[in-house]
């Protein structure tokens with residue numbers, strides 16, 4: 001990750017452990033994404049599967065989205081932090 005934004009010069013890491021809060025956002029995004037995929041699976045092809053099987057399949061299908069979710073969580077964290085403490 002860049003230390004400064006190449007466009008505006010904003011320092012991304014303001015202090016040690018700055019992005020710890022982004023982990024909570026990332027977790028929330030993952031839970032929401034897996035729940036959405038599980039619901040979609042259940043409504044389409046997996047209506048007779050057990051809940052465990054549906055959640056396992058949804059987790060596997062969500063795995064390729066983890067890098068995007070990780071970065072999006074950091075972006076959201078920076079926006080929340082800049083809004084609350086400019």
Ligand SMILES: [Zn+2]
Nearest residue numbers: 005007008010
């Ligand atoms: Zn910028």
